[in-house]
Amino acid sequence: MSARRPLPHHGGRAHRHGRAHRHRPLWRWPVRLGVVTLVGLLSALLADGFWDVVSWLALGALVAVCVFFGWLRRG
Amino acid sequence: MRTWTWLHKWSSLVCTLFMLLLCLTGLPLIFHHEIGELLGTEAHAPEMAADAPRVSLDRVMEVARARHPGKGGMFASQERDDDRVWYVTLSDTPTSETDLKQVAVDARSGEILTEPQLDNGFMYIMFSLHVNLFAGLPGMLFLGFMGLLLLVSLVSGAVLYAPFMRKLEFGSVRRERSPRVKWLDLHNLLGIVTLVWFFVVGFTGVLNTGADLLVQHWQNNQLAQMVAPYRGQPPLTRLGSLEAAVSAARAARPDMAVSFVAFPGTSFSSPHHYGIFMHGDSALTSRLLVPVLVDATTAQVTDTRELPWYFSALLISRPLHFGDYGGRPMQIIWALLDVLTIIVLVSGLYLWLRKHRAGAAKEAA
Numbered sequence: 001m002s003a004r005r006p007l008p009h010h011g012g013r014a015h016r017h018g019r020a021h022r023h024r025p026l027w028r029w030p031v032r033l034g035v036v037t038l039v040g041l042l043s044a045l046l047a048d049g050f051w052d053v054v055s056w057l058a059l060g061a062l063v064a065v066c067v068f069f070g071w072l073r074r075g
Numbered sequence: 076m077r078t079w080t081w082l083h084k085w086s087s088l089v090c091t092l093f094m095l096l097l098c099l100t101g102l103p104l105i106f107h108h109e110i111g112e113l114l115g116t117e118a119h120a121p122e123m124a125a126d127a128p129r130v131s132l133d134r135v136m137e138v139a140r141a142r143h144p145g146k147g148g149m150f151a152s153q154e155r156d157d158d159r160v161w162y163v164t165l166s167d168t169p170t171s172e173t174d175l176k177q178v179a180v181d182a183r184s185g186e187i188l189t190e191p192q193l194d195n196g197f198m199y200i201m202f203s204l205h206v207n208l209f210a211g212l213p214g215m216l217f218l219g220f221m222g223l224l225l226l227v228s229l230v231s232g233a234v235l236y237a238p239f240m241r242k243l244e245f246g247s248v249r250r251e252r253s254p255r256v257k258w259l260d261l262h263n264l265l266g267i268v269t270l271v272w273f274f275v276v277g278f279t280g281v282l283n284t285g286a287d288l289l290v291q292h293w294q295n296n297q298l299a300q301m302v303a304p305y306r307g308q309p310p311l312t313r314l315g316s317l318e319a320a321v322s323a324a325r326a327a328r329p330d331m332a333v334s335f336v337a338f339p340g341t342s343f344s345s346p347h348h349y350g351i352f353m354h355g356d357s358a359l360t361s362r363l364l365v366p367v368l369v370d371a372t373t374a375q376v377t378d379t380r381e382l383p384w385y386f387s388a389l390l391i392s393r394p395l396h397f398g399d400y401g402g403r404p405m406q407i408i409w410a411l412l413d414v415l416t417i418i419v420l421v422s423g424l425y426l427w428l429r430k431h432r433a434g435a436a437k438e439a440a
Contacts, residue, residue: 047358055405059272063412063415069246070264
């Protein structure tokens, strides 16, 4: 496949701006989930008790997102 | 983009079958304690008062050695969260690599609880397939290289996520279209959601394949410096009390507990020292080790230092690979994420086969 070029070149700053803007919705959830993963991986590593629960919720959320979009949601 | 496509295709193709093997064998390893319970191989310390007196470690060694006459102590270790059991490893010489025996001894009664099998059984097969394909260090380094390819395939896969998803909402799976489209969408969805987890587990796995080399580096540097004053001394004819040595180490590091003791002559001690490795009690420090070297004759502490950063980094990275640091719920989530990555691997392979076959059909026409 070939990636369509984002916007025609407008020079440095404008170009970067346009690109970032275009990409925001596409990457919004992947980036959020990446942050959730890191929080989940680190919290139980650095502390116990309450922070173990934070880990379960964060990493469990990844599984939930996969199952929901992958299999539960229809149509 | 063409470069990324090429990278994703080839890095994945080369490593996929090995990664499938690692994901499948890793699944039972997440639950190795629970499976040990089922197989009846786990040591069970009977209930006693928590402050029940401990027998002397010299007695523990006597019991273990009597079980395997002719062998000597190599290591004695305790689980991080259970100081009621000593796992004693015995060998013909302190540097033997084969014919090791292990005996689990109750620290309070001195009775043998079980004899863990180090070189046979279901978990041994899973462990060897996961760690070195029964091929020692070369096998381990080979899997490390496959792990590096996995990281390349994860990064290139993440880059390719953008062009595929440009017109789609996050999480869309086009079920009404062909199976190929459905599985492409699932591959992208599961791949992007598990991306960071898969990367961290893959990366820490690669780090672990280099563990032997890192540990050797430490042995040749810090450990060699710590035992340097004893160089050239005549070998010991008999070992002093292990109980006295461990007491001295505990007195030197009163806030820490023993992780394992390396007997004199092993690669974690010197011919004249017990190498006693202690761990702390917080979430993080329980994963780190502090070596305390104790003269094996006089039971004097001769040196204790913090491990260098690279050794500590290795120790910290290990739970991130095993998922053994957040109790049962975390083990279960780890297994579920593992299953999801298996689906990513299989669907990737399926998509390649479909495309490959479609291409071949077109050429034939």
